[in-house]
Amino acid sequence: xxxxxxQIFVTALHWLVSFVPEAWRSLASSLxxxxxxxxxxxxxxSVTTIFERKGIxxxxxxxxxxxxxxxxxxxxxxxxxxxxxxxxxxxxxxDIVPRAADKIVHFLAPVVMLIPVLLxxxxxxxxRNMTVTDYDAGLLFFFAVGGAxxxxxxxxxxxxxxxxxxxxxxxxxAQMVSYEIPLILSAVTVVMVVGSxxxxxxxxxxxxxxxxxxxxxxxxxxxLVGFILFFIASLAESNRTPFDLPEAESEIIAGYFTxxxxxxxxxxxxxxxxxxxxxxxxxxxxxLGGWTSPVSFLTxxxxxxxxxxxxxxxxxxxxxxxxxxxxxxxxxxMNFAWKFMLPLALINILxxxxxxxxxxxxxxxxxxxxxxxxxxxxxxxGLMHNQKLGKRIYRYAE
Amino acid sequence: MSIFFILTAIVTxxxxxxxxxxxxxxxxxxxxxxxxxxxxxxxxxxxxxFVGFAEILVYVGAIAILIVFAILLTRSGEAPENSVLTSxxxxxxxxxxxxxxxxxxxxLNSSAIPKENPPAPVATVKNVGDALMTKFVLPLEIIxxxxxxxxxxxxxxxxxxxxxSETAGRES
Numbered sequence: 001x002x003x004x005x006x007q008i009f010v011t012a013l014h015w016l017v018s019f020v021p022e023a024w025r026s027l028a029s030s031l032x033x034x035x036x037x038x039x040x041x042x043x044x045x046s047v048t049t050i051f052e053r054k055g056i057x058x059x060x061x062x063x064x065x066x067x068x069x070x071x072x073x074x075x076x077x078x079x080x081x082x083x084x085x086x087x088x089x090x091x092x093x094x095d096i097v098p099r100a101a102d103k104i105v106h107f108l109a110p111v112v113m114l115i116p117v118l119l120x121x122x123x124x125x126x127x128r129n130m131t132v133t134d135y136d137a138g139l140l141f142f143f144a145v146g147g148a149x150x151x152x153x154x155x156x157x158x159x160x161x162x163x164x165x166x167x168x169x170x171x172x173x174a175q176m177v178s179y180e181i182p183l184i185l186s187a188v189t190v191v192m193v194v195g196s197x198x199x200x201x202x203x204x205x206x207x208x209x210x211x212x213x214x215x216x217x218x219x220x221x222x223x224l225v226g227f228i229l230f231f232i233a234s235l236a237e238s239n240r241t242p243f244d245l246p247e248a249e250s251e252i253i254a255g256y257f258t259x260x261x262x263x264x265x266x267x268x269x270x271x272x273x274x275x276x277x278x279x280x281x282x283x284x285x286x287x288l289g290g291w292t293s294p295v296s297f298l299t300x301x302x303x304x305x306x307x308x309x310x311x312x313x314x315x316x317x318x319x320x321x322x323x324x325x326x327x328x329x330x331x332x333x334m335n336f337a338w339k340f341m342l343p344l345a346l347i348n349i350l351x352x353x354x355x356x357x358x359x360x361x362x363x364x365x366x367x368x369x370x371x372x373x374x375x376x377x378x379x380x381x382g383l384m385h386n387q388k389l390g391k392r393i394y395r396y397a398e
Numbered sequence: 399m400s401i402f403f404i405l406t407a408i409v410t411x412x413x414x415x416x417x418x419x420x421x422x423x424x425x426x427x428x429x430x431x432x433x434x435x436x437x438x439x440x441x442x443x444x445x446x447x448f449v450g451f452a453e454i455l456v457y458v459g460a461i462a463i464l465i466v467f468a469i470l471l472t473r474s475g476e477a478p479e480n481s482v483l484t485s486x487x488x489x490x491x492x493x494x495x496x497x498x499x500x501x502x503x504x505x506l507n508s509s510a511i512p513k514e515n516p517p518a519p520v521a522t523v524k525n526v527g528d529a530l531m532t533k534f535v536l537p538l539e540i541i542x543x544x545x546x547x548x549x550x551x552x553x554x555x556x557x558x559x560x561x562x563s564e565t566a567g568r569e570s
Contacts (some may be wrong), residue, residue, distance in 0.1 A: 136450060140455075144459070151431055158424060158466075
């Protein structure tokens, strides 16, 4: 019974495809999968925007949206209907293009942003047997399409003919290029241990249980460090606080999409959130066991429920961080990427190699943890080397 | 020849042609990125996944960005007034067509190429990785060394400039 519930979407896909003539089946199956991604993830996006506004409101001790319910009825959902008028507003607003803008590139930039982000979903496993294309080199595909986002950011910033847009684009590209390296290097450890770039093989490796606890990579020393590095780098890749310099409202208005309004702005907004979900999905797949359950007695819960629960849990942490931390400065951003994250990611690769070849007992735990802890302390000290951080003095208006 | 091959080939050739002939240099760079993507699609149709993905990762993700930044930082975005084609473009096309014909004829009549098609090699990403780590490990290491040297050189150049500007800032 639970197995059937687990495979309900796969069965539904096969059932729908069976109505189509034999020759068109693969095409129909791809179209249904595309429709699934195009409907589910924007829906998750719209729910996330409302969670984000309400959550940040709560954390910052204010209300946030709390009125809107279902339109044309008296039902109030404590503000959870807010995304419907928000969406209608976005779609019906006037589309303003600056006179000096490069019209074609300005038009193409949001489209070019969304395409690679949507392509990245093609390789993510959402559940058991729920991968759209099971590429042998899925991880490589994910990073390859992710690289194309930078070009769209540049297109948006350059074509607007606005210094704030260009500054935002420059910042965004510098940040994405810098943080892509620790992102990929932290993922490399998993590839080394599993010996495959296929995301389903990576999940299969984590889908085993000892004493009822799953073999998720986050439960190993190198996996924990890898996950934290991946998490920080994915915050930076999706331009979230504290890495939101590219769109720092108080400095450069909105960065590279300053000159976008209406539907094009909505596309950027959507692209940014979908990119965030995709990269979180990859992080879950690599370190948090993908759609597997953390403990063996909960394996009856359908796999896609686990995937989306983990996704929303990490999105919540992202929102939490956004409401809590202030923005970094540009030099802090670069120093952190190149002097702390990159060396730690390289040491982590070494540790993952050691872990793979040492015998599975307490000694490898000791050795690997010691190396990582020592590296963390030394690198942290090095980062703080010339920063004269004394006791903080508060001055209040008198 | 499938319809997908013809479509990607047309897109790639068209983008490559516009990369040469557009007036605005940034447009040219973007057209070049499109043609890189088209080439990657062609590789993927040949089942060369590693080459295809590496093409996108390196050429679209890094080299196109590098070109675009180089254009932005060295000159203003103004398009040139006069035509981008030189006066002797007819002769240029004729010469290149002749060279292409000659090379094509030489390649097709070469005895080095086996006449019957060899069996398609299985080049999965795993095989490529295995080959790089066993048979071709020395070239890989040498390339790594060269790249590291280049990176250190770039850092040293950047360091000198920053220390100069720092002292200049202090004097003024």
